Amino acid sequence: MVNYQKRLDRTFAALVDPTRRAILAQLERKDSASISDLAKPFAIKLPAVMKHLDVLADAGLITRAKSGRTVTVRLRPLPMREAMAWLRRYERFWLERLDGLAAYAEGQETEARSKGQ
Amino acid sequence: MISVSLVRHIRARPAIVFDAVTTAEGIAHWWGPDTGPVLLSESDPRVGGRFRVRFRMLDGTEHESSGEFVEIVRPNHVVMSWRWKGGLEDPGESRIEIRLRSIPEGTELTFTHAQLDNEETRRSHEAGWIGSLDKLEGYFATATRASAQ
Numbered sequence: 001m002v003n004y005q006k007r008l009d010r011t012f013a014a015l016v017d018p019t020r021r022a023i024l025a026q027l028e029r030k031d032s033a034s035i036s037d038l039a040k041p042f043a044i045k046l047p048a049v050m051k052h053l054d055v056l057a058d059a060g061l062i063t064r065a066k067s068g069r070t071v072t073v074r075l076r077p078l079p080m081r082e083a084m085a086w087l088r089r090y091e092r093f094w095l096e097r098l099d100g101l102a103a104y105a106e107g108q109e110t111e112a113r114s115k116g117q
Numbered sequence: 118m119i120s121v122s123l124v125r126h127i128r129a130r131p132a133i134v135f136d137a138v139t140t141a142e143g144i145a146h147w148w149g150p151d152t153g154p155v156l157l158s159e160s161d162p163r164v165g166g167r168f169r170v171r172f173r174m175l176d177g178t179e180h181e182s183s184g185e186f187v188e189i190v191r192p193n194h195v196v197m198s199w200r201w202k203g204g205l206e207d208p209g210e211s212r213i214e215i216r217l218r219s220i221p222e223g224t225e226l227t228f229t230h231a232q233l234d235n236e237e238t239r240r241s242h243e244a245g246w247i248g249s250l251d252k253l254e255g256y257f258a259t260a261t262r263a264s265a266q
Contacts, residue, residue, distance in 0.1 A: 087121055090121045090230055091121050091123070094121060094123055094228060094230060095123060097147065097148065098123060098125050098226070098228060100146075100147040100148065101127070101134070101137055101138065101147040101226075102125060102127045102128075102129075103147070104137050104143065104146045104147040105127050105129035105133050105134045105137045105147075105224075106127060106128045106129050106223075108129060108133045108136075108137065109128060109129035109130060109133050109223065112133065
């Protein structure tokens with residue numbers, strides 16, 4: 001459970017940065033990309049891109065495979081799925097609760113009005 | 118760090134919604150009965166006061182959550198810490214914030230459940246990583262609408 005929590009935190013921390021999100025968006029469009037491909041749209045130097053890739057790899061959001069001189073980067077969707085599952089679970093949980101709250105409060109309102117309050 | 122945010126219009130005045138959210142009697146009513154009965158409901162709605170609610174799900178499992186009122190301004194605003202007892206879901210403390218605004222039909226309720234309440238991470242959220250979640254969503258097999266701020 002604690003590991004799960006830590007993984008979620010890492011996933012979302014990785015996603016906070018706009019450059020990293022843009023890298024993920026690029027990877028979403030392509031099946032895979034080289035590091036220099038990924039760096040092209042950004043006005044930052046290659047080492048800075050490498051650092052972002054390190055963060056994404058640590059969060060398990062990408063994989064890197066080296067063949068010869070080229071490093072191929074791919075998106076790894078599992079951590080995102082976990083993050084989405086957290087959001088989905090709580091969204092459903094609270095949507096149901098708020099339905100109950102609304103029904104109860106609306107009943108109370110009707111009752112108050114019938115008493116002329 | 119992660120948060121779920123929901124907005125809902127309720128045909129009742131803010132004071133009534135506020136009391137439904139913060140009093141033991143109110144909580145006992147709306148935490149059930151869809152998913153099973155509320156077994157226990159306690160609340161001391163003032164800053165530093167605690168609440169506790171225990172309920173049984175239809176599958177027979179019992180769950181308890183509790184927390185402390187951090188901010189409470191009747192009838193507009195309540196912030197509370199929140200945690201599950203027994204660690205069914207993720208352990209650790211999270212934060213619930215409820216804002217109530219008077220609208221012609223009654224109340225607009227904005228509900229936020231944040232996993233962490235650190236101000237800096239919250240600002241980062243507002244800067245909009247959820248936009249990218251939406252974009253990346255297309256990648257995944259299960260389509261869903263996750264709302265977060």
